[in-house]
Amino acid sequence: MKQNVMALAIVGALASAHAMSADDFTGFYVGGKTGVNLSRGSGGDFDTTQEATATVGVEAGYNAEVAKDIIMGVDAFYDYNNKTDHDLKQYPGYSDKFGSQVYGADLKLGMQFDRWMPYAKVGYAWAKGTGEENGKADGMHAGLGVEYKLTPNLGLTGEWTASRARDDDGAKLTNNNFTVGLNYYFGARNEAPLVMPAVVAPVIPKPEPKPEAKPVVVAPKCNDVTTSTPVRIDGASFANASSKLKADAYSKLDTIVAGAKANPDVRFEVAGFTDSRGSAKLNSKLSTNRALAVKQYLVAHGIDANRIISNGYGPEQPVADNASEAGRAQNRRVEIRFTKNETSQRCN
Incomplete structure (x- = not known):
């Protein structure tokens, strides 16, 4: 008879019924993003070419699973679009150097496929010009994106958003942002470690003589x-x-x-x-x-x-x-x- 082989033993902790374990993309999160901003002005004398510049932003929100693999959430955001020169179409040879700050909130709807979640969002935004055009405006905000879960806590995002803000004089500021970012989800837990017991050879006593x-x-x-x-x-x-x-x-x-x-x-x-x-x-x-x-x-x-x-x-x-x-x-x-x-x- 061969010696016994010690079986594998594992100490595992059950994940709690927390929202993070109920669905990978549910719960509270905060995030940051960066990318390219395309902006232009229009309306009245404010008619410019579209120009590209850098953008950075932050966001915070909450997601819930409202049906099987269907995610709905609310997302608050702030984008800072750098200043750049925009040529004035009515006045060749002249330009305005401006950027913008855009903030607001969106409703978000997504569908989870394992670690992936494509989504759409729509909401309202307020914009304030920076530089030579510093007026205020407000209007619709919308976007499309996809998020990939790197870990239970971290999600990688790729997103396009657009805002159309108009002031009281009819001048309109249009922003299109193309960004990548990271979201941090609160409440995820790391798994308990695997504990492997040592394999110990049994001590076999010398048999005593029997009649x-x-x-x-x-x-x-x-x-x-x-x-x-x-x-x-x-x-x-x-x-x-x-x-x-x-x-x-x-x-x-x-x-x-x-x-x-x-x-x-x-x-x-x-x-x-x-x-x-x-x-x-x-x-x-x-x-x-x-x-x-x-x-x-x-x-x-x-x-x-x-x-x-x-x-x-x-x-x-x-x-x-x-x-x-x-x-x-x-x-x-x-x-x-x-x-x-x-x-x-x-x-x-």
Whole structure:
């Protein structure tokens, strides 16, 4: 009989039911951006060529998931567009050097695709000229953009915005801004670290001599022993009512992949669970599909499929009271249970 192999043990912390774990792009954020501004004046004697200059800006806002993968938010912004010379069309050879400060608020609507979120926004802005044209104006503000989540906290943005501000005399200032930026989301948590126990060879005492006796044939045991600390992937790490994994589960699963590759003799079960709401048939199907999605992720990242079994248990084996929302959130989970084999003998 070969010596026992110590199974992989992982200390994992369940992510709370915070907005950041409910959706990658939800919650409060602040950001900064920089890029190119195209501006021109029009109306009356204020008719200029369009010119390019540098722009910088800041923003702050809040996003919420209003339907499956649909994000709606409000965004407050401030843009500073540098001064540059604009030729006056009515007066050849003359120019005005001006820039602008633009601030306002937009409503934003986006759709999440894993780590990507394209979005549109529309709102209202106030503008103040700087330099030789220092009047004030206000008008519509709109834009299109896309955001990519680099980490749970950081999003990279690319955006076009346009503002059309008009003053009381009918002069109009038009700005088109093309920017890239970074947004910081509050409330995201880093995953708990993977703890790998040392593999210790068992101490086998020298057997004492025994009196002769008739041989007794004992059937070998081939039971698997399950470790007591499973890794849990909470239900918020999946799209709503879906088996589609969200980006916030990747780092935990990647850590499991690394540990499994370092311990090739360990096998494990991926077990899916739901709360008690809804039909038993749908809960069983959802838990099975979520467990299978985790297994497929592990296999796609180099773990032999023969080392993994996946099962869905529906509302069975709750870890909290289904009478409360907090308890139901804990019961919506996928557990990864690591096992070791007690013997290498063949069992019939």
